[in-house]
Amino acid sequence: MAKKIGRPKIEIDLKLAEQLANIHCTIKEIGAVMNIPATTLQEREDFRLVYEKGLENGKASLRRTQFKLAQTHPNMAIFLGKNYLGQVDTPLIDQSSHLVKIIFHSDGKPERDNNRHLLSASETTSLSTE
Numbered sequence: 001m002a003k004k005i006g007r008p009k010i011e012i013d014l015k016l017a018e019q020l021a022n023i024h025c026t027i028k029e030i031g032a033v034m035n036i037p038a039t040t041l042q043e044r045e046d047f048r049l050v051y052e053k054g055l056e057n058g059k060a061s062l063r064r065t066q067f068k069l070a071q072t073h074p075n076m077a078i079f080l081g082k083n084y085l086g087q088v089d090t091p092l093i094d095q096s097s098h099l100v101k102i103i104f105h106s107d108g109k110p111e112r113d114n115n116r117h118l119l120s121a122s123e124t125t126s127l128s129t130e
Contacts, residue, residue: 010036014050021054022061
C-alpha cells in the first residue's frame with residue numbers, strides 16, 4: 001500500500017459552518033471561528049454547498065420574521081410594500097394645484113377665489129385694508 005503524500009485533509013464542522021452562514025457570517029468570519037484559513041474553506045466544495053444553503057436559509061428566516069413583524073408594526077409593512085410591491089411615498093396626484101385662496105373682508109365674511117393659488121404678503125395686507 002502506498003503512503004499518502006501531503007498534509008492530512010482538514011476536518012470542517014459543516015453543521016457549525018451552516019449555522020454561521022445562517023446568520024450571514026462571512027467566510028473569513030467562519031474561518032476565524034473554526035481556526036481554518038478562509039482560502040481553505042473556499043477551496044472545499046462541501047463547504048461551499050453548505051455555506052450557500054445556510055445563506056439562503058438565513059434569508060428565508062429573516063423574510064419570515066419581517067412578515068410577522070409587519071402584522072403588528074406598520075413601519076415594517078410599509079418597508080415590505082416598498083421593496084416587494086413597488087409602493088412609493090410620493091403621491092401620484094399633485095395636490096399643490098388644489099390650493100384655494102380665502103379672502104376675509106372687513107365684515108368678517110370669507111370669500112373663496114378658486115382661480116388663484118397663493119396670496120403674497122402684500123396681497124394679504126391690501127385685502128385686509130379693503
